[in-house]
Amino acid sequence: MRMEDYLSKINNLRLVEHRVGLCVNAELEELILKIALENSQSYFTLEVLFQKTNNNGMVLNPETVQFIANCYGLMFMDEKVTGNVCFAHSQELRPEFKQSCTTIDVLDLSYAILHSSLYCEDLKINELKIPVPQDVVVFWKLVQIGKELRGKEKE
Template sequence: MFEKSYVKDISYRTFDKRAIYYSKEYVERDRYEVMKNFIDRDNLALFSLKRMRKDNPLKVFLSKAITDKSYISSLDNGYTFPLYLYPDENTQTNLLESKDEDKPTRTPNLDHQIVADIAKAIDLTFTNEKEATAGTFAPIDILDYIYAVLHSPTYCETYKEFLKIDFPRVPYPSDADTFWQLVALGSDLRQIHLLESPKLAVQVKALSVGYPINGDNCVTRKMTKTSIGFEPNEADNSIGKVWLNDTQYFTNVPLVAWEFYIGGYQPAQKWLKDRRDRTLDHHDIKHYMNIIASLSLTNELMQQIDNINVTG
């Protein structure tokens, strides 16, 4: 019997959230021990590949939901690292510690010794939840710091060979100033990748990304040499049109966004390929423009991160 309560969000591919009927009866490898921390929970995860067959050191992304193992690569299994762990419902610890029945106590999914070492290095006090108190830092700050470092072109080049064979390893912050600079940039990246940032609308406008032609909005292009997706402008080949079909297209799409890799995918291309022969609605068109804005902003932020020494 169909149970509506089993229908949950899943981070299926980059910038592509879908629905899953999350029941052991239908999902053979549900990885419930990890994914339970996202079911009707406020959480965030760093998603990473260990080994990747493509020669691309940028092999991380973020998720706020149940996550598919092929989230950023169809060739390589990925791993989901929740920022927080939630207790099983109705446990004695949960009942004793939770002050709000609707908000069970959660604990940071972080190594205590590593956190203590970071706190000592930057002379700040760690708190389990983000506070406005001066001199403190929280799990979200550590995640944002890590996320910024992993998007540093210098870091990716320096550890290129190691990143091909193992999980990325992150150097400790050297001081509080450097830590907070990277936290700020990592926070920007996080919000941009989750499509939650107000900067996306600003970037769409700044790039003048448009969708000028009316039509059926059906994606029929195959994104091949004979059925192209991207057509560079004659006057400026750094931007171009992205064609849905023979008459409709997005304008002023940066080539860097079109070609940008996250893991094994080029999201600006992958998202459209996965919708071939489908009709896009208004929400889909706006969503795609935000993907373009997100990828172009990512490229800009990576250059800003590279102005900070993250490798020591």
């Protein structure tokens, strides 16, 4: 799936009035509640995450991505990076050992959060604030949930 298609899919969640088809994920709801209870909360919006290019394409805003990566002490890696990256993108690497994040990780985080029942009303707001969890383990759990949701919708 292209980045533009995924962003469109995320934005379309705002337009769905009755999200009945979306199943409630107890782990997702628990993680969202944990984020809501954190004292200092950082966030980003989809509008700030992406920049339009001259040819009507979309690219990630490097400042926003760097902000998200810095929250966890991670390095942002483009999926196209080649060379000696060892297990950087391995599914077998446990979250606490990951040292980098990718575009799809940030989109999966957004997708998971927007699927939370706690955001149903917020989806109608033009500038939806997507929280950045303080705990890197919560970040990776939400990324995994977003990936699973994305995979289920392909079926």
